Amino acid sequence: MFSVIDLRSDTVTKPTPAMRRAMAEAEVGDDVFGEDPTVNRLQERAAEIFEKEAALFVPTGSMGNQIAIKVHTKPGDEVIAEARSHILNYEMATPSVVSGVLIRSIRASDEGGILSWEEIEPEIHVNQPYYACPTGLICLENTHNFGGGSVMTATQTAEICHKAHELGIPVHLDGARIFNASVALGSSVAELTRYVDSVQFCLSKGLGAPVGSILLGSSEFIEQARIWRKRLGGGMRQVGVLAAAGLVALEESPKRLFLDHENAKRLAEGLANIKGVRINPERVKTNIVIFDVSDTGKTSLEVCSLLKERGILAIAFGKFIRMVTHYDISRQDIERTLQVMEEILNDNIH
Numbered sequence: 001m002f003s004v005i006d007l008r009s010d011t012v013t014k015p016t017p018a019m020r021r022a023m024a025e026a027e028v029g030d031d032v033f034g035e036d037p038t039v040n041r042l043q044e045r046a047a048e049i050f051e052k053e054a055a056l057f058v059p060t061g062s063m064g065n066q067i068a069i070k071v072h073t074k075p076g077d078e079v080i081a082e083a084r085s086h087i088l089n090y091e092m093a094t095p096s097v098v099s100g101v102l103i104r105s106i107r108a109s110d111e112g113g114i115l116s117w118e119e120i121e122p123e124i125h126v127n128q129p130y131y132a133c134p135t136g137l138i139c140l141e142n143t144h145n146f147g148g149g150s151v152m153t154a155t156q157t158a159e160i161c162h163k164a165h166e167l168g169i170p171v172h173l174d175g176a177r178i179f180n181a182s183v184a185l186g187s188s189v190a191e192l193t194r195y196v197d198s199v200q201f202c203l204s205k206g207l208g209a210p211v212g213s214i215l216l217g218s219s220e221f222i223e224q225a226r227i228w229r230k231r232l233g234g235g236m237r238q239v240g241v242l243a244a245a246g247l248v249a250l251e252e253s254p255k256r257l258f259l260d261h262e263n264a265k266r267l268a269e270g271l272a273n274i275k276g277v278r279i280n281p282e283r284v285k286t287n288i289v290i291f292d293v294s295d296t297g298k299t300s301l302e303v304c305s306l307l308k309e310r311g312i313l314a315i316a317f318g319k320f321i322r323m324v325t326h327y328d329i330s331r332q333d334i335e336r337t338l339q340v341m342e343e344i345l346n347d348n349i350h
């Protein structure tokens with residue numbers, strides 16, 4: 001009997017024993033009054049690691065992104081985001097609901113969804129009053145989730161920031177998995193985010209904390225962000241019990257992300273050898289593996305349903321399946337997944 005192999009996301013990880021201990025022992029206070037010592041420690045430590053002036057603990061990555069959009073823009077602005085970005089596709093149209101902005105989406109020519117300045121520049125509107133709404137913000141994503149965990153280098157990010165700033169446009173980075181990018185590129189998270197005006201990263205994904213994200217930027221930006229967090233219902237009280245797990249995640253988890261990347265690479269290489277599965281393992285740089293099953297004679301939903309019957313969970317979208325590695329996935333789990341994929345798809349071919 002095999003236990004369930006859950007490859008749907010790196011959000012499914014359970015808190016480690018060290019996280020649970022830290023949660024049980026956390027020193028707490030009322031964070032709306034700024035009096036939770038554990039939250040304050042987490043925020044200070046994150047600001048130190050990212051070399052930003054200030055940080056704010058928020059319940060989710062989505063809230064971090066949406067607060068950033070709200071603080072950087074005014075209603076009627078446009079926000080540039082990549083066509084497959086999380087902000088555009090999976091955050092419930094919040095930019096239009098909360099910020100009153102329009103997303104100007106650009107499909108990156110890069111398969112991994114990494115935008116270049118050449119692609120962004122023609123979509124920018126400045127000084128065109130009365131007919132075009134002004135570009136108020138550019139949003140980037142690193143790693144790019146639905147681009148297959150692709151990474152954006154410090155140089156690529158800096159170039160976009162410098163050019164945007166020349167036009168007076170701020171840049172926000174959805175860095176939900178920025179530590180994965182950091183490990184893959186061998187660049188610190190501070191280097192990768194040096195010139196962005198704000199960045200959000202998730203403690204609750206590959207880093208394994210049960211809940212929480214951190215939003216970072218200038219002190220002035222974070223002061224405004226704190227107001228919007230409260231307005232949106234994100235002012236939490238003795239939330240040091242969660243921040244304690246976040247601190248363990250922040251200090252301990254980045255060191256082991258390379259294992260998730262090795263497992264993802266092995267998974268991609270194995271999948272590439274299965275008839276009908278389309279994936280280029282060269283493109284797999286972090287912990288996300290996306291592959292096309294349209295040549296297998298089965299739909300992605302059918303393949304996921306057959307996997308589920310055999311105790312393996314993955315996500316289908318369109319003709320693709322996404323599998324994400326994390327610390328509850330071992331090398332044996334990867335080998336078992338490949339073996340089951342072979343069985344399901346070979347069965348299909350005969």
Ligand SMILES: Cc1ncc(COP(=O)(O)O)c(C=O)c1O
Nearest residue numbers: 060061062063086145174176202
């Ligand atoms: C790239 C990216 N940004 C933001 C988020 C949102 O995070 P949360 O689920 O904490 O709202 C996710 C979640 O999967 C994500 O993958």
